[in-house]
Amino acid sequence: MSKLESKPIRLLNLGLIESWRTQAVYQAIAEMMRIDSPDTIVACQPQTPYLCLGYHQVYDVTFDRVECERRHLPVYRRKLGGGGTYLDANQLFYQCVFHHTRLPVLQEDVYKRLLAAPVATLRRLGLETTLRNPNEIEVNNQRIGGGRIGEAAVVVGNILFDFDYDTMARVWRAPSEAFRELARQALQDHVATLRRLKANASMETAQTILMEEFAQILGRPLETGSLTPAEENRARELAKQMTSEEYLNLHREKGQVAPMDSLKISAGVFIRATEVLINGRTIRASFRVCDDHIAAARLESIPARDWQKFETAMRCMPFEEWQKFLSNFFRVAATIQLSDLNISRN
16 A cells, blocks of 8 residues: 555535535546545535536537526536536535546446445435446435546545426426426436435435545545645636536537437436337337336327327337337238228128
8 A cells, every 4th residue: 555545535525615616626626636636525515506417418408508597507517427417405415536546447446436435324324225337326226316537536426315306307408298207207216315215314414424434435534624726726717617608518519409319317217209100100209218128108199199008008018119019000900901991892
């Protein structure tokens, strides 16, 4: 073990802070990380709600600009991947910024090591908690919720005490209201909060336990510290970049931008939308897909018809088979109609 690996981890307990700081601070620390920089864990909460885009996302595919402006929700683009999300003071953020040489080489192993602390924290709060996939924490089979920036390995997450499911669903740029409603219901079913799970813990208590677990799992003490002037200055510069039109429009596609057609809710759970032509009908379909099987379906068509029986029949069907299922139905129906016509003529 090197001298740096045995040194205390710097803890920045920032509490309730301006929303831009919850994204800019850890990114500034990561950008400025060098081999002799202190490994750092940031704990914070945003004073006001905001939306955060993953680095690779297209703004106008992910969020409805008009709705975001109507709700006075600022949008920031972070330098890490992942999906767009809604963030507010009901969430405790933990942001781990370590020099990559002081963590495992494989990113999956980095997640396992650092996320062991929030998993242990939630278990101490009396919740059945597991780490599913490399970086998704689940409580009672519901999600409760990195990468590299320069020389830093970064893992960020949050513990949800409460969540505004309706606002999250309304600001997505959904292709249809059926898609949006499936997404809203999936959020409620698969994204849990401590309040809904009736975990009796304050934000302060949860944070204390979380930091104890980080120290235990990493085998290093946490020592309260502060930002350097250089880190503070870089954070302010990043705040301007994250909200600039140029940066928000990063990856913008030419021409008209279509709404999303796929949305990840949690590990194995997606909302998907597609439009196909079957038997002369234009069918717009939205699905909740769980582990590649249809959990719920919503169908609309031109010309219109009642699709309820088909939606029910599709439940538990492999997602890839739905078009074949409908095509076969109409083919059989057309054959029966033709047979009835021939009989009547005879």
